[in-house]
Amino acid sequence: MSETAAPRSRPTAVTHEVTNQPPPLTGHDAAADPVLLEGVRREGAEWHLDDLHRLGRLVGSEEAQHWADQANRHEPELRTHDRYGHRIDEVEFHPAYHSLMDASVSAGIAGAAWADERPGAHVARAASFMLTTMLEPGHLCPISMTYAVVPALRHSPDLAKTYEPLLTSRVYDPGLRAPADKRGLLAGMGMTEKQGGTDVRANTSSATEQPDGTWRLRGHKWFTSAPMNDLFLVLAQAPGGLSCFLVPRILPDGSRNTFRIQRLKDKLGNRSNASSEPEFDDTVAWLVGTEGKGVRTIIDMVTMTRLDCVLGSAAGTRAALAQAAHHARHRAVFGAKLIDQPLMRNVIADLGMESEAATTLALRLAGAADRAQRGDDRERAFLRLATAVGKYWVCKRQPAAVAEALECLGGNGYDEASGMPRLYREAPLNGIWEGSGNVNALDMLRALTREPESLEAFRTEIETATGADRRLDAAWRELQGELVLTDDAPLRARRVIERAALVLQGSLLVRHAPSAVADAFCASRLAGDRGLAFGTLPPGTDFAALLERLPV
Known part of the structure; x- marks a missing residue:
């Protein structure tokens, strides 16, 4: 009986050898950019350069770039009700989104510039905003609105006194709780409606004043981003004309304000950021600025x-x-x-x-x-x-x-x-x-x-x-x-x-x-x-x- 010959070994395949491909663009300082640095110096924020480079190293890191990828691959999910049938109207985000938000708020890109008396504070914030945008722009929608709400809110000094210290905080404190119980707040805005879009004077959302000085809103907004923010500036028709109102998600007594999220928008891009259609029904609000001057008030934002x-x-x-x-x-x-x-x-x-x-x-x-x-x-x-x-x-x-x-x-x-x-x-x-x-x-x-x-x-x-x-x-x-x-x-x-x-x-x-x-x-x-x-x-x-x- 003849002995079976052992099979001859083949040479190792080299078809998957990787050549002529660039390495990942990670492990660098994204702030090492002559155009950005010269602009920051020229516009009066040279004192910010050390912090800018620290943020640039984070933006250029493999970890932060992984956050950006994950926040866009795992999109926000709407939860209208809890397991028992209670209406909650909450949006759930991937942990990577929260990492991005924490980094940006901590870097002062939200409202912190308004509390910084140094000349160039808004330039410093702008440069940081640009760096973080290069990393992942979607999460910066709530950051941007929080920054922008402060000058509009100042039309009502009492409201500004209550909320501005928390809007200018560098602490990211997610979750729906009474504003006074939080270490930092985020703000948004609700302007457009489906029948008007840019023509906000065609808005039909209504506002009715109450004996206690608050107002009640009823209506539907067409495109309101970042619905898990704590506060919103909203346009609605009052008896004196289109007016601006402050709408908190959670009222001062800890109860939930009516903010029914009908759906999240299925957008072309900006996938890490939730954009929604909220409905107001006897929703508690406070007037910001003068009744009938809503556009003039919110235009600062x-x-x-x-x-x-x-x-x-x-x-x-x-x-x-x-x-x-x-x-x-x-x-x-x-x-x-x-x-x-x-x-x-x-x-x-x-x-x-x-x-x-x-x-x-x-x-x-x-x-x-x-x-x-x-x-x-x-x-x-x-x-x-x-x-x-x-x-x-x-x-x-x-x-x-x-x-x-x-x-x-x-x-x-x-x-x-x-x-x-x-x-x-x-x-x-x-x-x-x-x-x-x-x-x-x-x-x-x-x-x-x-x-x-x-x-x-x-x-x-x-x-x-x-x-x-x-x-x-x-x-x-x-x-x-x-x-x-x-x-x-x-x-x-x-x-x-x-x-x-x-x-x-x-x-x-x-x-x-x-x-x-x-x-x-x-x-x-x-x-x-x-x-x-x-x-x-x-x-x-x-x-x-x-x-x-x-x-x-």
């Missing part, structure tokens, strides 16, 4: 959340740029790193310049907000017009920039594991929230008509750079003609606000950015020598100088 939209879009663009640049630095194609390939250099440099212009403008607005809070009327006038301009343009540019950055990664960028699809889904959000593009373009026209001092402040800002670049000077002369309000001004509003944004960015870069950045911006954005896509900067551009300005 809207102004600050619009600022956060600019900050968030600038940061979202920068986050996508960081991923694209990291990939290009490590990926080799046709025998050379992508970052050394001429056409990719053009694309990355163009994205970098776009991002620098957005970041510089965003921090300039934050500086204006800080100085306006300290009594600078010229800065307040500038902020009135420039916020609408910045909100329109920076938010409008984010989706295009993120899409281009995603393409830099090729097929890798289309894979959820890269994080780029999440950045892409988030990109349109700020352009819609707190007023779409049309709303901000028309708001610019209102500012020009009703507050001429805002145009004078805007003019002063632009003309600080007069004579520094002939292309900027020519663009400003052209824009001044466009700013004359003729009968067709609403039809032209988008063109005018776009040109206003570009001229403002050009003026800022000419004054504050390296000459190579300012020159490339004026050549490609103001002089008309530009293609429709990114990566069309002209020959002669100092690409090396532009690429030195990229984030880590």
